[in-house]
Amino acid sequence: MWPPLRSAAEKNLAQTLRFILVGASNTIFYFLTANALHYVLGVERDISSYVSYGLVLPLSFLGHRKFTFRSSSPPLSEWLRFCVMQALCLCIIGGVNAAANSYPAFPTWLSFAAISILIPALSFVIMQLWVFAARRPRR
Structure with a gap:
């Protein structure tokens, strides 16, 4: 493979893998938080879901910004x-x-x-x- 193409392909693969890792971490956080709100604190299912989604947004943003896309x-x-x-x-x-x-x-x-x-x-x-x-x- 032509070296510049190979380098771009490797960069995209690495970025995709970082995206999956951050996404999986966010999903685990969401799942644990939603279940804790619902089953431990007794919060209604839909509210638990939306609150957990809101709580994971800053973590998702920071993870993707710093780790996945390495933005400055x-x-x-x-x-x-x-x-x-x-x-x-x-x-x-x-x-x-x-x-x-x-x-x-x-x-x-x-x-x-x-x-x-x-x-x-x-x-x-x-x-x-x-x-x-x-x-x-x-x-």
């Missing part, structure tokens, strides 16, 4: 883009669930599977191309 751009603008991306993801989740609810015979696990594939894939692309993309200084 201004953090506030990246945080705002990250939040916009998360809002888009929540809308997609709501849309998939609404569509699944319109078809009672549609298996719930299938909508969860679709979300579990679609959201991480979309997030990776959006983070790479927009949220943590290297910015050129304005002249």
Whole structure:
């Protein structure tokens, strides 16, 4: 393989593996927090889910910013883009669930599977191309 292509491929593979590692860590944190809120503190299931999702956002942002994408751009603008991306993801989740609810015979696990594939894939692309993309200084 041509050396510059090989170098780019290795960089993308390493970045993808870091993305998976940060994502898995976030998922574990979310799972443990949601269950603790619900089963230990008695918080309603939906509220536990959204609160845990909110709690994991700063950890996810920092993990992806520092470890996955190794960004040195201004953090506030990246945080705002990250939040916009998360809002888009929540809308997609709501849309998939609404569509699944319109078809009672549609298996719930299938909508969860679709979300579990679609959201991480979309997030990776959006983070790479927009949220943590290297910015050129304005002249």
